Amino acid sequence: MNSRELHCLALFSKCKSLRTVKQIQALIFKTCLNSYPLVSGKLLLHCAVTLPDSLHYARRLFLDIRNPDVFMYNTLIRGLSDSDTPSNALQLFVEMRRKSVALPDSFSFAFLLKAAANCRALTNGLQLHCLAVGYGLDSHLFVGTTLISMYAECACLVFARKVFDEMIEPNIVAWNAIVAACFRCEGVKDAEQVFRCMPIRNLTSWNIMLAGYTKAGELQLAREVFMKMPLKDDVSWSTMIVGFAHNGNFNDAFAFFREVRREGMRPNEVSLTGVLSACAQAGAFEFGRILHGFVEKSGFLQIISVNNALIDTYSKCGNLDMARLVFDNMLRRSAVSWTAMIAGMAMHGYGEEAIRLFNEMEESNIKPDSITFISILYACSHAGLVDLGCSYFSRMVNTYGIEPVIEHYGCMVDLYGRAGKLQQAYDFVCQMPISPNDIVWRTLLGACSIHGNLYLAGQVKRQLSELDPENSGDHVLLSNIYAVAGKWKDVAALRRSMTHQRLKKTPGWSMIEVNRIIYSFVAGEKQNDIAVEAHQKLREIMSRLRIEGGYVPEVGSVLHDIEVEEKEDSVSQHSEKLAVAFGMAKLPRGRAIRVVKNLRICRDCHTVMKLISKVYEVEIVVRDRSRFHSFTHGSCSCRDYW
Template sequence: MLSSVTLSHLPPYHSVPRTTTSENLRTFNSPFELKQVHAQLIKTGTPLSTLPLTRVGFVCALNSSFSYAQRIFECVEKPEIVVWNSCLRIFAESDSPTDAISFFYRLRQFAVLPDHFTCSFVLKACARSLDMYSGIVVHVYIEKLGFQSNVILQNMIVNLYAVCGAMGDARLLFEKMSQRDVVTWNIMITQMIKRKDIDGAYDLFSRMPERSIRSWTLMIAGYVQCGKPKEAISLFLEMEKAGQKANEVTVVAVLTACADLCALDLGRRVHEYSNQSGFQRNNRISNTLIDMYVKCGCLEDASRVFDETQERTIVSWSAMIAGFAMHGQGGEALKLYGEMIQTGMKPNDVTFVGLLHACSHMGLVEKGREFFSCMTRVYNIQPKIEHYGCMVDLFSRAGLLQEAHEFITNMPIKPNGVIWGAVLGGCRVHKNIKLAEEAIKHISELDPLNDGYYVVLSNVYAEAGRWEEVAKIRKLMKDQGVKKSPGWSSITVDGVVHEFVAGDQTHPQAEEIFKVWEKLLVKMKLKGYVPNTSVILLDVEEKEKEKFLYRHSEKLALVFGLMNTRPGIPIRIMKNLRVCEDCHATLKLLSAIENREIIVRDRNRFHCFKDGVCNCRDYW
């Protein structure tokens, strides 16, 4: 029998004139009620065509009254398959698409010949319920009935096989299709991207005879999802040259790529295009803009977008709170949280990650404890591994290494490599070799190929002058096939990304960069700069250490930025590792000497250097 939920998809019956039936029979929800209405129509001589035929079919569809509905349909001119198709469509789009499949088998049992609409509705139901077997049955009917030239049905079959995991069958049918449209290609590209086969997806994309905006957007978003923002932006620029206009989904994908690459100029241009296109009310675009500006080091712009957002969601609030935390403005993050609570908005787990980060970067241990307790006690949010990681990081940065260790021991979930890595980082800052050695034992099991942790332990030994242990760590890395990732920094000038590694001499302006650095070094030393060679953890002469120190990638990127941007323009640098103490001191000093704002996004946070001061307050 049909459920009441399913019947609610149909409008109430009002087609029978009041003169032909009593008030309580103006609607019917069962075969019995239908027969009462039918009898009244016969008595009054009212044509059966006045019945709402779809409702007739609907109440008779999955029970023993199927043949009764057929007899009614024989009395009207409308072909019965049209009525049954209307029922199938409602079933297929309902919360129970399997009803459509069951109903299709009932149609075949009563020898009702399906048409191409029938097949399309059932294929939709099969895809929604992942019923590949029934989909194959429909595919066979399509072949028998001669519908194989119908590109819409062929597309639905390709999609069905793909969503059910039979990509080989989907690809085989795709290649055999005598006719394809842009939807066919988009289906295959979508499914390949879902399976992380971005190269295969691009191969299909490059072969498309015609591309829609959806085609471009699929590939751009696919590159972003697969961690290839450069390729995403390159494809977007190609799309613009092809004359395609971005839609709201495209804008979100491109802004996400801009955030990953710190491509501020393009991000601003896309923001302007979004406003001109009337996308301001799209919350997802607003939230992505906040994230983009935050990750590009433009906290003021992010705040402006947040303030202009008319309908703020928890995503909007959480993104802005996280932004303040990343930029070392923990006080603003906590203040914004207070404003959010006053509006009646309830925090979620992401909100608390931002709050705990803010506490960690400011050393607010007690406030962090309070928020962690508040999660479950007030909002019934169960902490995830990210929240435990934030707490361990908070304790470790503050030098409470024993408390961090006890916290890990008492965790109800198994700690991962990131959590032990936070302890290891604290051990380096606070020079606790014993706990560092314990942390690396856990890390070697949980995340054995992550070079960063081995490097940190090596640095702990080097700072203690234990060079034999340093050599052992390097040998261990070599034996396990772990290679040290080179430190790099990038800077974007006039839309072109320039990357530097430590000691880089490959850049076309390398020689000039070194000359300018020497001049800046003279100015710095006059201001009291003394190179901090303790950060060069190599057993070499002091002069050699200074040489390594002066060639750190962020220094090279900064000099390049000073050479190639107008005075007064902020310099924005991305770095894949933590900023070392000497580079931090250098950037503070040069921000005052050159009267420049310097924003560096390192692995953990943003450092904003201005007038000789960093927003991290030297706590990072």
């Protein structure tokens, strides 16, 4: 290797951008090194694997190589297998075999099997397995381990076990792969059995068990494994924090984070974003503020993903000003940063502000992606900007070449439905180029409920009965429409149908953070000390609202044909009312009350929140399943459009 080669290869270690790659490439051509396979291979590797967003350039480089060797093919196959279009890796392999310029090796099959796994392409995976046998590479540990992972991704645990059982001397990586495969195919008992049989375990083995248990919702088993671990690392703690948060055990997730700090360990990026995600889901604003302070003191503000998590946390905790402050102070922003801020504004009903930010994003030469357009369509929907929403949908396709997916079509149905354009929404669903799923039809059924369209609701429900007959929420929505119209016989028929099918209504729950502890309330739940205190305070509030606010219960949507007094008692015990009452009893006067609810807020609760904000001069922020409602001085930020 001459000095020119060494110099060029050394330059790649300092190369951090595609612009710099092109400068090195110019030097390579100028010094006639482009015919040297080692230099060309390194250039290709840097674009295909090392640098982000440079795969397209690697493909162009590959086309200019006259006789690519197996390393060059493997390099591009590797990059494609990890891309958004892993099927292209399989197509490149077909080309490689057709030209017969290079024989595949163990790395070829490992990267190709990963591509098949990422595509969930079982047929291609089986073909590759047969080819690996033909080339005598199936017994290679690297290939065998990847085969196990591929079959697991394709939900074929039997094949994965067969590959493992045929290994002569499986190493620790292969043992870990089969344990992960069992969990991937929902074989929790199988994973436990394999784990017990392992001749040796490393830290990765224990972490796989933690991840498998938390993903399966087996939190107690995860906790037991965590306590038995001889050694714990950042991944172990992050898995517990994120796993418990994703399963709705927010207080436990916060407790694990506190334990990390007590152990004297420095939380990493994953654990920080995990606990911030828990704050966002639970609406834990106070805990989120403490984490923000820790992020600033610990120097994590330079990490874009942590800032993005802070934006999401503040947005979902109902403090858009703090979210915007984090966004404005970011030195560098990704497309995710812009999207998170736009989504936050959309959730709070600030459609025009979201649109202005979208325009700024375009002016900053940040290309919006499909998720960005979901957020901007959501913003238009909740602000009633129908024409603008239609315009953005067209721009997404015609200007940015983004193929609409089911979420985009769902946003358009919601856009028309909220605005009362129910027939247009129905026609849009019928004309969709892809088959509408149950979520799209359910969005339209929700719009029928809001606007009381009995006829169209019946048509939509028939479609849903074919797609998802066991969903209790659809029956409840239709019952709600019948109840508002006073059609109690139809309500009774639907309730009998639910009983016959053994369908249960999803219970409404609400959560509130008090002194960094999350309290949950469910209407009609068994009384405990917390619930008793909430009910006592709520009775006091409702009495004052009747006297000073002229409150009259809205009982039209109560789903039972019962006496008015019973209906009033039913709506007065909704979970969001209990959560607000508890907050008013426990929080200092003047502190905003923030509540998270799993269902859409009902009209009576909406009215009560407005009255409380006026009579008690308190700010109430409610995040329901659909959006945010900020109640101040007797009015709501949604302007009664939700």
